[in-house]
Ligand SMILES: O=P(O)(O)O[C@H]1O[C@H](CO)[C@@H](O)[C@H]1O
């Protein structure tokens with residue numbers, strides 16, 4: 001019988017060891033249709049579309065994760081533990097928090113701070129710092145520079161809250177050097193760390209809006225036009 005989980009039912013379609021993970025399942029569809037050859041769809045449960053194909057001869061999958069750590073927590077756990085995925089690269093949008101960062105710049109998340117309680121499950125005797133895999137991070141930085149894509153490497157905030165009632169929260173995170181806010185990477189990094197061994201994770205983002213300047217992009221642009229980030233992610237794993 002083919003492997004399946006409550007949320008991923010590939011029905012014998014393959015899932016590659018390397019997967020790109022946008023929050024939006026329609027961004028997954030766009031990446032598959034734009035960049036992959038010989039594409040098969042491996043998931044449609046809850047419309048969380050997943051596809052596998054080849055990119056420059058390499059087998060690669062792409063799948064939506066939904067929004068927030070609980071959602072990416074489920075999908076990345078199942079991809080790692082049931083389907084043997086080894087390289088998980090989130091390709092998301094984020095809101096910039098610092099001056100000197102512009103809409104459409106790329107952010108590479110060296111670390112992912114969080115206001116989530118996801119880490120509590122591990123019962124650690126202290127505070128855990130969710131970080132990216134260094135080999136994926138170093139390659140992403142090198143590729144971004146080579147392509148001439150304006151990019152920033154550092155700490156992001158993976159927040160549980162999009163509409164935050166605490167109006168001081170952004171300023172406090174900004175004062176600690178947080179580059180941008182998104183909603184999933186800390187959970188992804190924790191799942192990769194918990195899996196141990198050779199499971200690697202990285203978050204790469206395109207800045208969709210700026211929390212200081214209030215510049216923003218449209219939902220259509222978010223779905224399709226973040227191509228520089230997508231191309232970096234597709235080329236990271238050799
Ligand atoms: O564009 P995606 O990948 O969904 O990422 C960002 O956008 C969503 C919020 O609008 C959150 O999921 C956040 O992390």
Ligand SMILES: O=c1cc[nH]c(=O)[nH]1
Pocket residue numbers: 093094095096162181182183208209
């Ligand atoms: O989570 C997110 C994503 C984009 N922009 C934001 O302000 N927050």
